[in-house]
Amino acid sequence: MSTNKKWYSLNFGRNNEKPSGACGCGKTSGGCGSHGAKGHQEPDVNQMTDQEFAEAAINASIGEETKKDGFDQVFDVKMDRRTAFKKLTASLLIGAGAVSTSCSVISGDDSKEKAQIDWEEQFKGNYKLMSDDEKSATVDRLMRSYELRTGKNLSMSSKNAEEDVLFGYAFNISKCQGYMDCVNACVEENNQDRNSEMQYIRIHEMKDGQGFNFNEADDNYYHEVPAEGHFYMGTQCFHCDNPPCVEVCPVQATWREADGLVVVDYDWCVGCRYCMAACPYDGRRFNWSKPEVPEEEVNHNQHYLGNRMRKKGVMEKCTFCVQRSRTGKNPACVEACPTGARVFGNLLDPKSTIRWVLENKKVFRLKEDLGTEPKFWYFMD
């Protein structure tokens, strides 16, 4: 969220940027049962004798209170909400573990580990508020889960925004010929659902002589391009500096990163689609069904905030290919464009191409009157 806004917004003493290290509960001490590795010390259910299991279970659920008697153990305990939640989770976990251990004859260690990962993933906090350790813990869990399910490895990054970087994008309307290579590259790079043919980028085919008339434009053409008497204009998420979608999200599942990328924590999103209603640029997509990508087409080079596999009922969107841009590469659409119509770079670097475009071309943005400050400019030769 940008700190120097042009208008006043209520803050009630809350900091928009909470100190890192806090999780969803807003506290830094202890775990809320959602931080896996270092959060709490569940016993490793798989490799224990019954005796050890019982001891560990008692220890995890009542801990140091074992010296007290009767009700005191349960009621006379100094416990904040965080601890209470942690203990509840721990005891539920042990209960679930005990049931599955006693009932299942055939399930191996793998399926138990998978169940444990699923559990921890279900109750983890919001990525935005995680510390770096917590971020890498969840990324490790997701990679391990993928390995357990498919037997293959993937690399998932939790790389944070670098300092002095602010990403921006420019689109040369004169150059674009409507080949849609960008769209294909985007779908392949970002593991979008193949069944619903989800696409972040839309290329609008416009008639010459009518100006930028989106109403008459066709964003779903299936003919040879460039078509006579037409020009092309691409839209996608503009990564606004003042994004309306971020303001409206009831759970802060979407936010603007320090390098200007507007991202979504797919695991924190509740799927209310308020952001979708708030976006003036058609920049957001929803997973109406379980997204499916054939195993051989999955891009294994992933970022938590980017192209990792999504689930049913959550929002997703263009992230300027965070998995690529944060490692110094161009987004897939820029790389794929055969005409050079797409320019991407660091707005804070005076020597970048994007800065040259902004300084030397007559650039404009869409719907500037809405005050959203997109970081996506259009220009012509």
Next chain:
Amino acid sequence: MSVFKVFGSLVKDSLATITRGSLRYHIWMGALTFVMLVGMYCYSIQLSEGLSVTGMSDRVSWGLYISNFTFLVGVAAAAVMLVMPTYVLHDVDFKQAVLIGEGLAVAALIMCLAFVVADMGGPSVLWHMIPGIGVFNFPNSMLTWDVIVLNGYLFLNITIPLYILFRHYQGKEAKSSVYVPGAILSVFWAVGIHLVTAFLYQGLQARPFWNNALLGPRFLASAFAAGPALIILVLAIIRNFTAFKVQDRTLRKIAMVVTVAAQINLIMLISELFKEFYAPTHHSESAYYLFFGLHGKDALLPWIWTAIPLNVLATVLLTFHKLRNNFKVLFFCCFILFIAIWIEKGFGLIVPGFIPGPYGKIVEYTPTRIEIGVTLGIWAMGAFIFTILAKTAIGIELGELRYKGKSKNV
């Protein structure tokens, strides 16, 4: 004698009352249960397949669920039109109706929450929205405001009637010093829930059809017409089928509220239509789509052209004292007004907000059968809850339900 004991006895007596009744009552409850089960079946399909089983898409991302939610917030808010005269202005004529009105508010609010949950993509992670455990984006997101005001209003509307009925159940008078502060708070709160729900849409610069300063006030006006209209119908049914006495005077007074609200609503409608069609701009396209269709796409025309004539007809009929005071005409007017506002504020408000899309794309929306099934299920649940609440309340008010533990103790 502990309060809990009395409360336990109240719950037991109430259970006994709601499980007994005439054949017609059993058929009514059985039918509602059946519809609820069908709705649950439809919802289970939606849970396993995802929201793709609904008619919604990336282009029209809110549909029947959010439409009904918006409308029902209005119905819930309308209870204030009975609460204020009774508890604050001490108008005795409303006293019989007010408990029914509050019961209706409770049922409507539970339906609202059910519709929101039904619309969620991930109901299993809804705990992310619970303040303290999750992350509550307050005060930036209007949706968090809505969560607060709806739950607060639900709390007020459960506790106030519960206190009054609880006292009456023990044969005591309710102390006005206890419930009047709550009642006064609920008056402001009712305006709050509806204004906040309007702001949910009004605050989106992306949707010119909603981003309109009249939206909030018009929400209130239409709510205070549709809600009391429903209350009149419900009271008419109750006094027909039970021994509960509702005086003609009460109905006439509520009818007056409906009339004034419907008139104001109509004036605002005219103002909106004038703005959209006198000097149409790019931003009037949604209104064009709603009323006349755009580029041959006209799915909403039958709906809105049903709603507008019904709305006008009801308002005109209600305006004449002679017609309004004839109960047959009054009930007819209330019915058509209710339908008209349900269309206008549901479908007619939510769907055109998305059409045309941000870049002018027109993709229409038609609810699927599963969506309709879930919707009917939730309405049946609301009716079921209301019937239970009303039956208990009427039992206590008529003196059929009384606490008997006292004599044993003595």
